[in-house]
Amino acid sequence: MPGKMQLSRRLLLKGAAAGALGVAAAPYVITSTALGAGARPPASERLTLGHIGIGNQGSGHFGSMLGNAGVQILAVCDVRKTVRDSCQKRVDDRYADERSSGKYQGCAAYNDFRDLMARQDVDAFIIAVPDHWHALISIAAAKAGKDIYCEKPMALTIRQARAMVSAVRRYGRVFQTGSQQRSSPEFRKGCEYVRNGRIGKITDVYVNVGGPSVEKQFPEEPIPEGFDWDFWLGPAPWVLHNAERCSGNYGGGWRHVRDYSGGMMTDWGAHHFDITQWGLGMDATGPVEIHPPESGKFPTLTYKYATGTLLHHFWSADGKAQNQYKLPEGKNGANGVLFVGEKGWVEVNRGHFACFPESIDTPLGPGEKPLYKSPEHHQDWFNCIKTRQKPICDVEVGCRSVSVCHLGNIAYWTGRSLKWDPAKEEFIGDDEANRWLDRPMRAPWRLV
């Protein structure tokens, strides 16, 4: 979520410490200037940003960064000319006083992200493009030596997600996946209670998100002036333009179209399956079985972890099948993520926390392990850019979480039960299911 945290890129080293981890060297020239909150640091000490993709979600990030005194936006990139021109103007207006003094050269606007990658003066990118572009742009950014904030779901396919991890690790980049729920206290609390055994062994988890993406069909519509349709499609198969097909509206648009996204399984799944992974302590692995409704084994799509824990997708096409589950007494649905253990349950969603028994809702004791505490999702990224530590939704976390989403979708699309090897990241005994682990890219694009 966008926040208004101040960021100072340079830290006082002598005699000061920032946080429990101690003072960290920034990846830049270290100065001895300490700056108080509210003051705008000099240009040389601000984190310089480029925004790639400024649609529904991207505009939220953009607005937040525009208001952050510790950041300087140097470039915007969008395949819609009207959008990039308007954002460019907003940036220039924002820094108008510095421009007149000669300290700021103006915001550049790009159609092609590769031109932006070449900029030596940009430190980091916020990437908020449709899912089918996440991998290529993030990998290019890593190779260009930039730190990255990339929106969730992290990638369109499991192989693309793994390629992103490889590139980020290779170049020692700080990558934050935009699964901001981990930075919210109610989710952390819920997962801490679960991880510390307050409700005993977890038998079932219920995640209430919508279904997979589909092959939606649209009539052709003219391409608006200034919209680079071919570039918007990028690595996705060629198809005629339609406004709704490429619309970023949260209720429809590209999110529901399989060539660009995984539907609500990834759009919301990247949040709630991510919390599930966190609560179960599965950030370095994943489920081992996936059973779609057709298998007849469970009322709805269900994953099984090696621990025996069952993860149920609390959704069905007819809206009824999930009502067959026998939920704990007093529960008639799952609000967000419902963890059910042998000794109780914990339920979390945005602004919502509930548990049974209520007596477990107490602060952690000394023998219990707290989870990573992020001050706020952007701020956590900024902090880690300074300390070079892995942020709360590091690229591996994003990869494993989005993999859970995609595994479910593949089970839906193939219509059969699947066995998954989370170490090798491939299906066992089902070569055709393995073909869903990636999508071949439309030339000239390629996954590297």
Place this chain on the structure above:
Amino acid sequence: MKLALTAALTLAVALLAAGHAQAQDKSKGVYPEKPATAPAVKDLDTLVPDSASDDLQKRANAMKAIEVLAMNAARPGAEAERAAVSQALAAKLVPATPQFARVWLIRQLQLIGKAEVVPVLTGLLDDKELIIRETARRALQYNPSAEAGAALRAALDKAADPAWKIAMINAVSQRKDAAGTAAIAKLAADKDEAIVAAALDGLGTIGTADAAKAIAAVRAGVPEKLKNLAGDDYLRCADQLMKDGQKDAAAAIYQAIYVPTETVSLRLAALRGLVLTKGAAAIPMIGEVLAGKEDAMKAVALSFVQEVPGADATAAIVALLPKVAAGDQAIIIAALGRRGDAAGKAAVLNAAKNADAGIRTAAYTAIGTLGGAAEVSLLAGAAAKAEGAEADAARLALVQMSGPDINGALAAAVAKGDPKARAEAIKAAAARKAAEAAPAVLAATGDADAAVRLEAVKAMENLGTEQSLPALIAILGKAQVAADQDAGEKSLLAICARATNKDAALQAVLGALPGAKMPARGSLIKALGKLGGPKALAAVKAALRDADAAAHEAAVRSLADWPDMAAAPDLLAVAKADTKETNQVLALRGYLRLAGLPERTTEERVSMCREALACTKRADVKRLILGVLAEASSLEALAMACPMIEDSALKNEAAVAVAKIAKSLGNKVPENARPALEAARTISKDKKVIADAEDALKKIKPAKK
């Protein structure tokens, strides 16, 4: 005639509107419907043309059916069926099949096709339509058969158009087809930069030793703007070799890139590779970076230490410390803490003595992971002497340290030493709920040092038991300042609330009560409310009659806290008759708390609410009444709640109560509740309240006339 014309016109307008609406809907996209029955190969005669229909719904449904046919055939153990369906799909790839349909069929073959469809797909690589060629290319790229690999290599050799050549390079290399290495390597020296880039990327993807050699051969000669790309592809080969167990070959590539002429990014990536292949032996290289002048590399290089586990690596990391600046030392110390390797402990303890506050802070945090009982007094001393983040780090470490004898060491640190350090040890013991330290903390409640005493009294809130009560009560009796009195009372109440032996606790409190003076007496009276029982109640009732106003108020508070209904009559009496409004309100709150307990029947709840309502005009109390009524499923509860919705100070709470009670009553909601329910629906912004109100309104039976 006129009527017929009007009707016809009306119908025409309606049809136009429906058509327009339909067009508007379809512009938003059409979702496919799953076929009702499993499709068969024979259905393709209908499905294929339908999958290119101008009717979007028909098209979407046909595409879905074809996909279901393909996915089902591709299930494990159905190889013959898979091959048959693939061939049936391929057979429809004729010019007479509309382009859109052909594209969809090829996309299914991408998912299920093998050798049997290679000839057809290969033929499509020469199709006059780019979309067909490109879709067929991707389908071959994904085809696992050796025949597909051969076809793509042949197509690469044949490709003349630069864009198509790039597409073919991508297809061959994305298959990781080592047999394509030589052909792609030749193209890495092409005149077209885009082809060179594709070829280099292709070699990087194939990632074999031969591919790496091919890159090495051309790297120096590639155009300037492709040098980074070539370096990255060379690194990718090294990464693949390392993954395949060829560490030496990988290390040689990393070493080749780790030269001053390469960019910072490439050198950092190479350094990481060297750390991964050489382990602890590469850590001194990080030290060289830290001691060097390239600040842009330092922080990232330091982060690589985490990638190498083991005691040798820890020793190598420790060896970096004397060679780097203070800020970097702090990061190394923090890294040693995160590693959790005991081999780093000595260095961390040494850092705790450093002149630099940042280093000390990092050291205290690291001790939280690496330290043991021997470090308790060090941390307590640091927490006492330091300021700000440094002190906080020491405190947090004291609370988080785990291992044997930590709590015993805390007990020792509580018992003697510098008073400020003892106070810190007491705080830590309380936060840890360290039962082993409880006797020492209890003894400290009588300490000569005021700060130690105060912390000890506070700590009893977490650590005290019934056995602690006599000593604590004695301290409470001697307390002179408000802070001591408040802390003592808080601890006393906490101990009584959780006491397992209520009789022992009661004996201690009742034994001290006669001789106690205010304010301690007030605290004891309040403590009786945590204990309950007839003896305690008798004492509290006696205190109600106390002439001292503070003692009387303490008695009211005690009753308000009572664990069961035994206090209810006295609470109601105070609510009705006490001379001070504060006491009336306290009593009502306590009374309503009892009314809301789960063990109350509906009738009890309603009766108590009725009594409470008669005693008050205050909105804050009426809100509490509404909260209790909301849990009572009865007509009388509803009748009491409804009028309150007209009070602007109560409308929100009344809306919740009215809706909830009405929902629980099902079909029994009377007509006269309708206005209140309609008001609830309008007033509330809560979706559940609105839904409950609407649900209840639907169920109201019309009054019989």
